[in-house]
Amino acid sequence: MYQAIGQENSNKKTLTWGLISSVIANVALVAAVCFVASSNADVGAVAAVRPAPMSYAPIRKVALREVQSYGIKNRALFRRNAAEASLQLSGYVPYPDTTGASLTSLPGKQEPSPYxxxxxxxxxxxxxxxxxxxxxxxxxxxxxxxxxxxxxxxxxxxxxxxxxxxxxxxxxxxxxxxxxxxxxxxxxxxxxxxxxxxxxxxxxxxxxxxxxxxxxxxxxxxxxxxxxxxxxxxxxxxxxxxxxxxxxxxxxxxxxxxxxxxxxxxxxxxxxxxxxxxxxxxxxxxxxxxxxxxxxxxxxxxxxxxxxxxxxxxxxxxxxxxxxxxxxxxxxxxxxxxxxxxxxxxxxxxxxxxxxxxxxxxxxxxxxxxxxxxxxxxxxxxxxxxxxxxxxxxxxxxxxxxxxxxxxxxxxxxxxxxxxxxxxxxxxxxxxxxxxxxxxALGKFEGAHPATTGSLYEKNYVY
Missing domain, CATH: 3.20.20.70 (Aldolase class I)
Incomplete structure (x- = not known):
């Protein structure tokens, strides 16, 4: 009986030391990670706040005949290309690139017209x-x-x-x-x-x-x-x-x-x-x-x-x-x-x-x-x-x-x-x-209207 009790106590001690060893190993691992992170903290902080290059997103010129077949898979790019083709602009980005790869700076305040x-x-x-x-x-x-x-x-x-x-x-x-x-x-x-x-x-x-x-x-x-x-x-x-x-x-x-x-x-x-x-x-x-x-x-x-x-x-x-x-x-x-x-x-x-x-x-x-x-x-x-x-x-x-x-x-x-x-x-x-x-235009019109015609509607009216 005493032998059985001694064996049971021995098993309990082995389990306890195993758990303690595991905890110590995990603490050591966490400490190592923290040490490495601490040693690189300055580099990481700088990288985190470094701004993206201030440049314009590239614009590909397209002919308007391409528009119908272009699809809408990339709507943002489509809009830039459509505006470029329609307005014949160069280096102009109608809407910002929000991917973070390239950011567009706000244009400076312009002088007013000479007129x-x-x-x-x-x-x-x-x-x-x-x-x-x-x-x-x-x-x-x-x-x-x-x-x-x-x-x-x-x-x-x-x-x-x-x-x-x-x-x-x-x-x-x-x-x-x-x-x-x-x-x-x-x-x-x-x-x-x-x-x-x-x-x-x-x-x-x-x-x-x-x-x-x-x-x-x-x-x-x-x-x-x-x-x-x-x-x-x-x-x-x-x-x-x-x-x-x-x-x-x-x-x-x-x-x-x-x-x-x-x-x-x-x-x-x-x-x-x-x-x-x-x-x-x-x-x-x-x-x-x-x-x-x-x-x-x-x-x-x-x-x-x-x-x-x-x-x-x-x-x-x-x-x-x-x-x-x-x-x-x-x-x-x-x-x-x-x-x-x-x-x-x-x-x-x-x-x-x-x-x-x-x-x-x-x-x-x-x-x-x-x-x-x-x-x-x-x-x-x-x-x-x-x-x-x-x-x-x-x-x-x-x-x-x-x-x-x-x-x-x-x-x-x-x-x-x-x-x-x-x-x-x-x-x-x-x-x-x-x-x-x-x-x-003053909100003062009253009485009969002098017009002698009716509706002037023309479908798809052009000048």
């Missing part, structure tokens, strides 16, 4: 209280189609007669601060040998010029990007010398069930708008930034609001990236309406709410004015929607005004009918339409 003070004065004058813009920058083809509707040939002399009718309207400056011209109109003379810009200055409204050169297809089917950056600086100098003091560039985006607008289309058009804006400011022209989301489609007003807000936010980011001078630019957005094929309508108050609240979430208060496009609304709809905005949002940080083309011209063109004896009556109607929108 900075003049830009602010011009922008404020265009967006003056109760005044807006006459958009008569339609291409030769587009104005020709309208002339043909009243039986007038698409010839230069008739195009000039039409514009001269508008520009010589007595007291038009009561509600029109400025007009956007097509290049053909900026340089030739009117019928009596007087340059159009001189007629405009005599009537105390500011000449502007459309500077984009149209759109081309890219990205998804039906999506486009606006062109015209090449040689823009030289053209802007020429326009300024001729008397233009502001410019316009239209980017067009659409909504459809296939996923348009794509992020690539939004970003590329935002970048082109931003570079156009910066080039114009550096050469004396106030840029009107026009990111238009078409109202074509079956979607409701909520979808139109959502997409428009995303487009505007991307555009503001791009403008900030190029250091735009906010006080020396104007925004020309679409109003928020239900899709034309949705079968739905919206009251002026609904349009006003969705439109202005979206802008309050995206547009800096430093911008002096918003000059809305009519976008195919009838002349009366455009006026009443603008009026509702100013009635509901009297304390908006920007002037809420208009830059209407068809919504100021359709009834007047019909009244003129290409006949000289109708000029005076057509001018009176143009003044009445202008005055109605001037009152709407």
């Amino acid at each position: 900075s003070a003049e830009l602010r004065t011009t922008a404020a004058a265009i967006a003056a209280d109760g005044k807006g813009i006459l958009a008569c920058d339609e291409s030769t083809m587009t104005i020709g189609k309208r002339l043909e509707q009243i039986g007038v040939p698409n010839e230069e002399k008739y195009r000039q007669q039409w514009l001269e009718l508008l520009f010589r309207t007595p007291n038009m400056n009561d509600a029109i601060s400025s007009a956007i011209l097509f290049e053909e109109t900026l340089f030739p003379n009117a019928a009596y040998g007087t340059p159009f810009v001189d007629i405009m200055k005599a009537n105390n409204f500011i000449p502007g010029i459309k500077v984009d050169t149209g759109v081309r297809a890219t990205f998804k089917d039906g999506e486009t990007i606006t062109e015209g950056l090449e040689g823009l600086a030289e053209r802007a100098q020429k326009y300024y010398k001729q008397g233009a003091r502001f410019a316009k560039w239209r980017a067009v985006l659409r909504i459809d069930p296939s996923g348009a607008p794509s992020m690539e289309a939004i970003e590329a058009n935002a970048r082109s708008l931003a570079h156009y804006g910066k080039i114009c400011q550096m050469n004396g022209l106030v840029p009107i930034i026009e990111p238009e989301v078409l109202m074509d489609g079956e979607h409701g007003i909520e979808v139109q609001a959502w997409v428009t807000e995303k487009v505007q936010a991307a555009t503001m980011k791009a403008l900030s990236d190029v250091n735009i001078e906010w006080e020396g630019m104007l925004l020309k957005p679409n109003m928020i309406l239900p899709g034309t094929d949705s079968g739905k309508t919206a009251s002026p108050e609904e349009v006003a709410k969705y439109t202005v609240e979206g802008l309050k979430r995206t547009l800096p208060a430093a911008v002096p004015g918003i000059t809305f496009l009519s976008g195919g609304q009838s002349e009366e709809e455009a006026t009443r929607n603008l009026d509702a905005m100013n009635k509901l949002f009297p304390d908006a940080p920007w002037k809420l005004s208009f830059s209407f083309g068809r919504a100021l011209q359709a009834s007047v063109l019909k009244a003129w009918d290409g006949k000289e004896e109708n000029i005076e009556g057509a001018q009176k109607l143009f003044y009445a339409l202008s005055k109605a929108n001037g009152e709407a």
Whole structure:
């Protein structure tokens, strides 16, 4: 019995010493690791905080025909390449590389445009209280189609007669601060040998010029990007010398069930708008930034609001990236309406709410004015929607005004009918339409509307 007890005690002692030995070995291992880590602590700390090299991520130039087959496996690289191909930029990274392998430094603060003070004065004058813009920058083809509707040939002399009718309207400056011209109109003379810009200055409204050169297809089917950056600086100098003091560039985006607008289309058009804006400011022209989301489609007003807000936010980011001078630019957005094929309508108050609240979430208060496009609304709809905005949002940080083309011209063109004896009556109607929108820009429009036409909607409208 004693022998059995002794053996049991011996086994217990062996187990106890085994456990103690194991603990000692583990403690020794931990100590060794700590010693090694301690000896290399300085090196590790330095390595941990050493910044990545400050260099630009490489950009591979791609042709736009590659885009459709490129896929979306690497969306960040796709966006850089798309912007590079569309804008013909060099060494420009639209969005940072967040992998840590290569970081892009923040650009230094730039000097303002040499025309900075003049830009602010011009922008404020265009967006003056109760005044807006006459958009008569339609291409030769587009104005020709309208002339043909009243039986007038698409010839230069008739195009000039039409514009001269508008520009010589007595007291038009009561509600029109400025007009956007097509290049053909900026340089030739009117019928009596007087340059159009001189007629405009005599009537105390500011000449502007459309500077984009149209759109081309890219990205998804039906999506486009606006062109015209090449040689823009030289053209802007020429326009300024001729008397233009502001410019316009239209980017067009659409909504459809296939996923348009794509992020690539939004970003590329935002970048082109931003570079156009910066080039114009550096050469004396106030840029009107026009990111238009078409109202074509079956979607409701909520979808139109959502997409428009995303487009505007991307555009503001791009403008900030190029250091735009906010006080020396104007925004020309679409109003928020239900899709034309949705079968739905919206009251002026609904349009006003969705439109202005979206802008309050995206547009800096430093911008002096918003000059809305009519976008195919009838002349009366455009006026009443603008009026509702100013009635509901009297304390908006920007002037809420208009830059209407068809919504100021359709009834007047019909009244003129290409006949000289109708000029005076057509001018009176143009003044009445202008005055109605001037009152709407103050939230003071009341009573009957002078328009004599209905809907002006054209699907996939181009200038």
